[in-house]
Amino acid sequence: MDPNAFDSVAGVGLLLLMPVSVLFVAAALRRLAVPRWSWVFYLLGVAGVLVLLHGAGHTRYEVEDHSHFGWHFGQFVGLGLGRIGVGVNAVVATAWIVFRSPRADEVLPRRETRLVVASYLTMALAAALPATWWAVGLGIVPIAVELPVVAVGLSFLTVAVWLRERRVRRAGEVRQQPESTWPLGAVVAIAVVGSLAVGPLLTGSGLPDGSVGPAPDVAVTAAPTTDPDWPGPVPTTTTTLDADAIEADTRSLLEDTVRWAGPLDDLSSPTPAAARPPQDLAPRVQAGWDAAGYAAVDRAMGTDLVMPLRGDAAVERMRLGGGPGGVHVDVESFCTGT
Incomplete structure (x- = not known):
């Protein structure tokens, strides 16, 4: 994979997707309506992840071709700021849960709740997978691995939203108040995160390869020849250079x-x-x-x-x-x- 493309894709995974993964876990716990005191374990788990990410800060991907100047800047800045984002998002999500009214959420039937939780946890995995793949030394995760995870998370949410809409129509229930963003917020969040997780992978996967560089800027089309004995391109024998x-x-x-x-x-x-x-x-x-x-x-x-x-x-x-x-x-x- 081209080193510059590698740097850009890794930066997205570390800076944007990694902090988002803890928000999806928090959203799943909120839908499960776990006791508020249990969020302490959520924070402890995030702290453990930050310790592991600190160790990943020593990960290096050497590229011998020095023409790719600064190619590793994005991934290590992304790791540094991404770790801050993980900690901040975990604290903010916990505070939001602790201090808000539990009645502010729409109560879903058990089957719909399970599907929504499965969707959130699957998207948390999809958001954390690029950073995990990078941290263990495998480089950029292949799209054939990331795409199915995103598709499963989207499928769980699609079924949950379909069941909710069918339930509302059959029972004639009053729809959510305008200030509520469920389920539109979940649909938008998963669509955006899924696009960020899959889109950059179209540029490649694996480790950076210094021998994979841009082709020279000048492309030349050979002039046709009029010599019947030589049908190939006609070379020049002089130069204008000093x-x-x-x-x-x-x-x-x-x-x-x-x-x-x-x-x-x-x-x-x-x-x-x-x-x-x-x-x-x-x-x-x-x-x-x-x-x-x-x-x-x-x-x-x-x-x-x-x-x-x-x-x-x-x-x-x-x-x-x-x-x-x-x-x-x-x-x-x-x-x-x-």
Whole structure:
């Protein structure tokens, strides 16, 4: 997963969803009408969660590619502020329950109450799951795991609201007073939290991968050729760059080549990640050069000859070969008269 996308998704889970999870637990306890003294155990449970989150504050996801500057800022700010949000929400919810009249709530039949409680607890799990997945070192939770949990919580609430509406119509009961937000408040809350829990996961899941970076900004379409003996792109043999620009752009392309290939093993980490199975990385390098304005114009003995298609290119020719054993690159920049 791209490190910047990883940071954004983790930040949402830690800063927004994690504090919301304690509110759903509080809402479930309110619907169960537990004794007010039992809310002490709720606060103790939240305190235990904060202790665990304090330990998670030492979690680190190292990315070797330093071009993703500041990519880890969101997740650790989210963890710090999210922990504050967890504590504040728990205290506010408890105070709200203790000091308000219990008759302010609409009393639901037992079956409807159970469905609403199940919905709230399921959404509490859905809201806490991204932070939990992150804290144990698994990165971003897959959408295939998060989406079913949100769907179950929404299904419980849908059935509860349907039963309530049917009961009201059959019994001819007086509907709730206008100042009450049930069940509209529950529907809106679950819809918003469900969207926040699932939506960001469309960008990916898992751990951040420094080799997954944005493609070069410039994309080039090869001009058609009129030579019947060579149907491919026609390279340019001159450049408009000066010596300093040629040197700088060549170095930049070499650095990008290393990034496009990506490491097979992170040997810089104190606990190196396991190496991936052997793979042919040459196509990834070729795709990067193609997007930078170059193209393969010839191939011999398993090696591609890559040349520029633009007049402001720095590299005159590049030979690219590779396979499961690695990538081999031989680069020649343009020469100048200075």
